[in-house]
Structures are given as structure tokens and as C-alpha cells.
Amino acid sequence: MKRRQLICLAVAAAVLPAAASAQDAAMTVHKDPYCxxxxxxxxxxxxxxYKVExxxxxxxxxxxxxxxVPKEVHGCHTGVVDGYYLEGHVPLEAAEKLLRERPALAGLAVAGMPKGSLGMGTDPEASYDVMAVPRDGSTPYVYMAVRPS
Structure with missing residues (x-):
């Protein structure tokens, strides 16, 4: 039992600081005043x-x-956090992965306003892609696919 507790503590120590630093990040959300x-x-x-302004x-x-932000991935609002942008209804899991892994991206984007995405109500059938936008201006690609479970 002691070995198992030690392993659990080691895993928690490795994971928690990364998660806490992502969630403690300051974010500015730029939005339409009427949305x-x-x-x-x-x-x-x-x-x-997150500390949101x-x-x-x-x-x-x-x-x-x-x-x-490429026009083909424009969403509703734009969050800026820790050197990245989050365009549109980017889910928390995608942002946390981005801030943890720190890839060479300008940001993440969810184009349009998909039904069931974060901020757009609940829909168990929600299906949309979170696109990664490279810093070098190359073509955005799927970073995370959100699909019904």
C-alpha cells in the first residue's frame, strides 16, 4: 500500500503544478459588446x-x-492568454492542453458558434473541431475533435 501511495503522490506532484499554472493565467476576452x-x-x-478580464x-x-487570426477560423470572441489566442468557443480542455504543452502555435480556434460548445448551451450531440493555428502562418489543422460520447 505504501508503494501505491508514493506513486500517486509522485504523479500528483508532476501534474498539479502544470494544471495550476494554466488555471492561474490571466486572460483578456475581447468581445462584441452586444453578445x-x-x-x-x-x-x-x-x-x-482563470483571471478573466x-x-x-x-x-x-x-x-x-x-x-x-485566419478568417476561415473566426469565431465569436477572442481570448488572449499567456502569449496565445483562443478564438471562439474553445473548450477548457483544449486551452489547458495548449498552456501545458506550449506548442509553436499562435492559438486555437473554434470557427463559428457551434451548438453545444462552451458558452453555447449543452448538447450531448455536439460535434466540432478545435483548430490549431501555427505561428508560421501555415494551414490550421485539427488540434482536438469534440464528438458525442
Missing amino acids: GCCGAWASAYRMAG ARDEEDMDAFKARLK
Whole structure:
């Protein structure tokens, strides 16, 4: 039993600091002042422990252009956290993986406003892709697929 406890403690020590640093990250959510789902998405991150500040933007297209978010992956709002952007309804699991692994990406994106994505209600049949956007401007690719269980 003692060996098992030691292994559990070692695993927890290796995993917890990475998770805590991701969740302690400060995030700025840039959003349309008239959108409700943006606030729901930001609240989910806040409840997960992120320090979230919301900023209303009058011209989201101009803001996304400054960050070089490809038009084909535009979502509703844009979160900026720890040198990455989270475009649209990116789920918590994808953001935590991004912040833990620190790949050479500009950010992650969920194009459009998929039904059942974070901030867009609950739908057990939700199916959408989280796209990785490389820093070098190459083609975005699927980082995480969200599919019904």
C-alpha cells in the first residue's frame, strides 16, 4: 500500500503544478459588446480559476486582423492568454492542453458558434473541431475533435 501511495503522490506532484499554472493565467476576452455567449464562455473560464478580464471591442474584425487570426477560423470572441489566442468557443480542455504543452502555435480556434460548445448551451450531440493555428502562418489543422460520447 505504501508503494501505491508514493506513486500517486509522485504523479500528483508532476501534474498539479502544470494544471495550476494554466488555471492561474490571466486572460483578456475581447468581445462584441452586444453578445451574450461571449460572457458565458468567459464565465466558464473564470469558474475554472482563470483571471478573466472582458473588454468590449467595437470592431472585432479589426482586432482579429491585428492578431492575424485566419478568417476561415473566426469565431465569436477572442481570448488572449499567456502569449496565445483562443478564438471562439474553445473548450477548457483544449486551452489547458495548449498552456501545458506550449506548442509553436499562435492559438486555437473554434470557427463559428457551434451548438453545444462552451458558452453555447449543452448538447450531448455536439460535434466540432478545435483548430490549431501555427505561428508560421501555415494551414490550421485539427488540434482536438469534440464528438458525442
